[in-house]
Amino acid sequence: MDSSQDRSGPEANADDIGDVRRKTPDRRRAARRKVLKVGRAFWPNADSSECVVHNLSEEGAQLQLRGFVPNVFDLLIEGDRWRRPCSVVWRKANRVGVRFQEERRLAPQREGRKNQLDEYRLFAEECRKMAERTLSSDRELLLAMAAAWLVVIRQLRRKDPPRHA
Secondary structure, eight states: OOTTTOOOSHHHHHHHHHHHHHHOOOOOSSOOEEEEEEEEEEOTTSOEEEEEEEEEOSSEEEEEOSSOOOSEEEEEETTOOEEEEEEEEEEETTEEEEEEOOOEESSOSSSOHHHHHHHHHHHHHHHHHHHHHSOHHHHHHHHHHHHHHHHHHHHHHHHSOOOOO
16 A cells, blocks of 8 residues: 555544545534624724624624734624623634624613613723723823713712612
């Protein structure tokens, strides 16, 4: 038997795996849906960029973005209440494939007002933390955002006085 036909050894296993991968280009664990939605990617440095969502599954998405895309960021899809932390799995030209890390709500409505206020308080705290780590030119904006979240909390508290048992 000719050595090119010999399928024993470590190379054979790698070749077989490569053949299987080429024959099954879609290796996602969750089924994807083709969509065409607008989204916004929020970078770790507090900047953001609009994007187009081309397909979506429970575990990830394919996005079209302009410019540099960091390895991790948050994604908010138009019409959705979820802000999803993402990590980039693949890149090709101006498209990236991302895997969702965990789901996090922006403003939960079906949970109680207290939970909503707690979430807004976390947003204010996150703005303050980012202000400590950023350039002075952005610091004022982040501190203003933190103050704005606290104003929203105070206004919501006035609208919804505490109930007595």
